[in-house]
Amino acid sequence: MSTLSNKPIGVFDSGYGGLTVLKEIVNHLPEYDYIYFGDNARAPYGSRSFETVYHYTLECVEHLFSMGCELVILACNTASAKALRTIQQKDLPIIAPNKRVLGVIRPTTEVVGKHSKTRHVGVFGTIGTITSDSYPIEISKLYPQLKVSQEACPMWVPLVEYNEINTLGADYFIKTNVDSLLSKDSNIDTIILGCTHYPLLINKIQKYLPEGITLISQGEIVAKSLVDYLNRHPEMEQRCSKQGKIEFYTTDSIDNFDKAATLFFGKEVKSKHLLLKHT
Numbered sequence: 001m002s003t004l005s006n007k008p009i010g011v012f013d014s015g016y017g018g019l020t021v022l023k024e025i026v027n028h029l030p031e032y033d034y035i036y037f038g039d040n041a042r043a044p045y046g047s048r049s050f051e052t053v054y055h056y057t058l059e060c061v062e063h064l065f066s067m068g069c070e071l072v073i074l075a076c077n078t079a080s081a082k083a084l085r086t087i088q089q090k091d092l093p094i095i096a097p098n099k100r101v102l103g104v105i106r107p108t109t110e111v112v113g114k115h116s117k118t119r120h121v122g123v124f125g126t127i128g129t130i131t132s133d134s135y136p137i138e139i140s141k142l143y144p145q146l147k148v149s150q151e152a153c154p155m156w157v158p159l160v161e162y163n164e165i166n167t168l169g170a171d172y173f174i175k176t177n178v179d180s181l182l183s184k185d186s187n188i189d190t191i192i193l194g195c196t197h198y199p200l201l202i203n204k205i206q207k208y209l210p211e212g213i214t215l216i217s218q219g220e221i222v223a224k225s226l227v228d229y230l231n232r233h234p235e236m237e238q239r240c241s242k243q244g245k246i247e248f249y250t251t252d253s254i255d256n257f258d259k260a261a262t263l264f265f266g267k268e269v270k271s272k273h274l275l276l277k278h279t
Contacts, residue, residue: 006241008033010069012060015043016161016257017196018075019264021104024219025073026246028227033241037064037274038261040252044157045078046126046195053128057083058091059276065096070239073226074103077125077194077218081105081132100236104218105134107225108192113143115214120187123150124177124205125194126157135194149188151181153195160197161260170204178208190214200264249274 011022015038022036039045039060045053057079064072074080080103087101112121123135130152139148155173164170182188191213193199199217206215230237248271250257261269 006033006243007068007070007239008035008245008247009240010034010061010064010067010072011036011075012039012057012064012072012079013037013074013076013196014039014045014056014079015157015197016040016260016264017157017198018073019261019269020196020199020217020219021073021075021222022246023265024223025226028220028223029230031242031244033243034246035064035067035069036246036248038248038250038252038257038271039276040250040257041276042251044126044161045076045082046128046157047154048078048128050082050132053078053082054086058087061087061101062095063274063276065099070099071236072099072101073222074101075196075222077104077134077196078128079103081129081134100233102226102229104196104222105138105194107222108194108216108218109135109138109142110225111221112139112190112192112216113146115216116146116190118187118189119145120147120185120189121149122181122185122188122191123148123194124153124156124181124191124198125150127152127154129194135192147185147187149181149184151177151184153177153198156201157195157197160200163260163263165201165204170201171207174201174204175208178205182210188213190216192216193218248272251276 084103130150136148159170250271254271257271258269
């Protein structure tokens with residue numbers, strides 16, 4: 001269990017990608033305590049069923065609650081797409097009515113309309129995120145005039161996690177998916193990177209995009225949204241402890257996690273192992 005006193009902010013992801021979000025959150029809110037929890041033993045979530053993602057995510061959220069977290073960020077698009085709403089509406093009122101779980105999709109959709117001039121938007125994501133239609137649904141609520149086209153990129157997460165970013169294979173899969181998305185709508189001028197792994201591929205993605213297309217990366221957006229949330233909810237802000245400490249947990253090998261996590265987080269990471277009953 002966590003050695004942090006009081007109430008750290010929990011940041012959850014199925015693997016490493018959420019560390020790109022945590023990095024930006026810490027940059028904006030360095031005084032708070034954080035626990036990062038990666039369910040690497042069961043990753044990736046992207047191709048798993050809604051029911052499986054929901055159960056895995058809920059189990060991990062409950063663990064973070066048991067470690068003192070009052071507020072948990074699902075820094076994972078698949079978990080946000082497939083589990084967040086059910087956890088918020090069905091589970092929290094029963095298991096933890098005073099605690100909160102937030103996701104990454106809503107903050108991203110809130111800003112997309114400010115970027116697109118053509119009103120044509122694209123989304124790159126995992127199979128799970130794309131098939132959930134979470135982005136088109138949320139965007140239509142806020143910006144009904146936007147046209148949204150999507151592209152599932154099942155190879156992009158493995159390319160990152162197996163450190164194959166700078167290979168010809170990476171170029172092939174990225175170009176294939178970029179071309180496929182733009183063939184669906186040549187008027188796209190803004191693309192959401194709907195997976196927290198994708199910022200590590202941003203240079204390769206831009207290489208195959210025409211000039212003038214804006215890529216939206218989630219880390220800073222989610223961080224600014226959290227700042228706003230804490231300002232609007234002082235009762236939650238006051239419950240979050242502030243010692244500037246961060247702890248990292250993984251359900252898989254700590255050696256493998258620490259090596260890969262350092263790439264995503266930009267600093268050395270020292271994790272602890274956490275065993276889940278269904279791992």
